[in-house]
Amino acid sequence: MDRRKFLHRAVGATLAGWSLPQIAGFGSALAADPPLPVLAVAHGPSPAEITKAAIAAIGGIDRFVHRGDRVVVKPNIGWDRTPEQAATTNPEVVAALIRLCLDAGAKSVLVMDNPCNDPRRCYLRSGIAEASKSAGAEVRFFEEERTRKMLIRGEMLQEWPVHPAIVEADVRINVPIAKHHGLTGVTLGMKNWLGALGGPRNRLHQEIDRAIVDLASFFQPQLTVIDGVRVLMRGGPQGGSLEDVQRLDTVIASADAVAAERRGATLYGRRPDETPHIAMAEERNLGRGSWREEEEIRVEVPAS
C-alpha cells in the first residue's frame, strides 16, 4: 500500500465512522417513532381487562411475543390458598396473559411453579391450573428430577438446579403477585424466580437479597406483569386472613424487571432504597436504569 492510498482510506474510514451514527440518528428522528414506554399501570375492576390494557400501553404483546415463540408464564402458585387470600397470582390475570400470547401467535404457552405446599392443592386451589388450561396453556408440575444444575454465575449463587423448561423458552413472562414478606419486606417479581429452582431453596434466605438479584439477572424476563388486584399487606408471603388483603385493582406491566419491582414496591408506600434487593439490582444495572416514576403510563379501565 502506498502512502496516497493509505491516506485516502484513513480519511474515508474516519468520515464514515463519524457520520454513520449521525445519519442513523437523523433517520430514526425522521420516522418519528417515539421510544416505547417502559412501564404502565392499569387500574379497574376487571383483572383480565386491566392486564390487557397495561400491556397494550407498553406497546402490546407483539413487542414481546412473536409467531412461533415458546412462551413460559411464571405465576406465583406457591401456597395452598384461594385467589381471595391473595397469596397466589390472580388466575384471571394469568389467563388474560396466556390468551394474549396465543393470539400473538405463540407456538406454546407453559405455566409452572415450584410451590412450597402440596403442588396439586396449590395448582387447584389457586385457580391457576384451571384458568390456564382453559386459556389454552400447558400446565406442568415442577418435578425435582427434571431439574438440571445450571451456572447462575451470580454474586452468591454459582450453580443451582433449575427447571430447563423455564430457561429454554423463547420468551419468559414473570407474573408475580405483590405481597408482604417477612424477610424482604415485599415480594414481587425477582423473588418469584425462586419458584423456578429445585434444590434446598430454604438455604437462600440467609442472603436472600443477593440471591434474588442473582436470579433476576439469570432469568431476565422479557416482560414482567405484577398482579396488584388483591394485595397482601401483612402476614405474607402466605397470608390466609382476608383482613390482611386489600383490593387495589391494579396491574403493572413492564419490559424492565427492575422498574416493575420499583413500581410494585410503591404499592406498599415503599421507596426503592428501603428495599435492599431493588437497590442492589439497580447498582448492578439490571434494569435500564433511566426509568423514573414520572414516566409511567396510567390507564383507567372502567367497568364495562
Next chain:
Amino acid sequence: MLRRARIAVQLASLALFFYLLLRTVGIGEDRLGPPVRLFLEIDPLIAISTWLRTGALHGLMAISLATLIATFFFGRFFCSWICPLGTLSQASGRLLRGRREERSAERSTRSRRWKYLILAFILGGSAAGVLWVGLLDPISLLIRSLSVGFGPPLEALVRSAAAGLAFSPAAAVTEPVYAWIRDHAMAPRAPRFEQGALLAGILIVLLALSWIRRRFWCRILCPLGALLGTVGQAGMLTLRQREGACSGCEVCAFHCQGAADPDVAGGWRPSECFVCGNCTAGCRQGSLSFGLARPRLAALFRRRPHARENPPPTAALDPGRRRILVSFVLGIVSGPLVRATPSRARPQANLIRPPGAGSEAEFLDRCVRCGECMKVCVGNGLHPAGLEAGPGSLWTPVLRARIGYCEYHCTLCGQVCPTGAIPTLTQAEKEKAVLGIAYVDPGRCLPFAYARPCIVCEEHCPTSPKAIVLEEVAVRVPGGGERRLQRPQVLPERCVGCGICEYRCPVDGESAIRIAATGRTGEGSFLPTA
C-alpha cells in the same frame, strides 16, 4: 366351571385392590374419590378386633358381617376369591415351585394349627387392651408393605425413567402416559418412608414361604384365614364325593390350594378349603361337587365330632382346645404387659400422632397399622413408628417432621382410616386440630446461634395469624457494629404442630425448630390454654 369363575373373580379382585391402593393419593381435591379402604372394611377380623376394643364399628365396617355370613354358606372362599395376599401367595408359589413340584399331593399337616393359635392370641389381646390385629391381618399387612415398602422405590423408578426418556424420540408416547400415571396414581412428590425396606422385606419373606409349601401364609399363618376357617367349619358348605366313583388318583389333592384333603372320604377339611374349585375341575371321574348341607355348628364344640356318625361328613377342626386356651390367655396377658409403657402415662415427645387422633390410648385402641394414612399423606409426614413406645405402637403412624409435614388444609388421612383412629375432619376442624407444638432450639437456630437472617419457619407457618412471629433484635457482631435480625418465636396457643417449620428448616441434621407431641387435641398440654 367353579374354577373358571374363581379365577375371574380372583383376578378382578386383585385388580380392584391395586386400583384402590394406587388411587390412595391426594390429587389436590379436599375429598378423596374412590372408596380406597374397601378391602379393610370387608375384613371381619379387623371389625371384630376393633369392636372388642371400642364397642363400635367405624364407617362401613359393618359390611364385614356380610363376609362372615357368606363364609357360613360358602366356606373360606374369601381366601381364594377375594384376598389379594392369598392371590399373591398363590402366584409366588407357582413362580417359585414350578409345575413339577406340584405333582405330589400335599396333605394337611399339623402346622395348620398355628394360625388358630395366632388368631386366639390376637383376640385375647384385643379383649385385654392391645390391638395386635394389624401386624398380621393379611389386608393390613399387604397395604402397609406395599405402600411403605414397595411404593416409594417404584415411584422413584417411574419418575426417573420418565425423566430419562423425556428428551428421547419415545417422549411423544411416554410423556403423556407418565403424566397420567403420575397425576392419578402417584404421590405429589416422590415419597420415602422410614422402615420401608424392612416392611418390603417382610412381605417378600411371607411370599417366599410359598416355596416351602404352597400357600404357606394362608395355610399356616393367616389369622383371618383361621377366623374364616372356623366359620366355614361351622357352616354349610360341603364337598360331596359320588359314592364309588373315586379311583384314588389323588389329582384333586395335587391341585388343592389349601391342603384340605378333598379325596379323603369324610376327611375333607372345610376349615382349610379355599373353595378354589381345582378339585372339582380336576377330578377325572367327575365325582366331586360342592353343595350345602346342615350347619355343623354343634360339631365345632364337640370334643370328638362325628365320632358316632358313620361315615363322618368332614374332618374335624382340631387346633387343640388346650393350645387355643393357652394362646388366648397369652394374648390377654400381653394386654397389660404392653400397656405398661411410659408413653401411655405421659406424652412422649416423638410420638406425634395424625391430626385429630384423640388421646394416645384411644388412638391405639383403633389403629390397625394398615399404612393407608402414610400412603395418602401428601406431605410424606406420616411414617411407621418403631419400637420407641413399645411393641403396642409398632408401625402405627407418627409424624416425622424432619422427613415430611402435615399439609395444613389436607384431611385425607382421616378419610382413608378404616377404623376411625384418625377421625374424618372437616376443613374447619382440621385447621384447629393440634398435633403438637413447635419449639425453637436457640443453639442451632441461625439468627440465635450464628446471627444470620433466616425466617424460613415463619414464612412457611400456615396458621393465620401465624404461630411463629418474628422478634426484631439488634445484636453486636465481633469486630464492632450491629446487625439487625429477626428471631422466630412460637406462640403455642396458635401452633397446631403441623411440622412444616421443622421440615423446611435449612439447618442440616436436626432441625432448629422441632415439634413435640404436647397439647394434642384430646390430650392436655403443659401450657394452660388461653
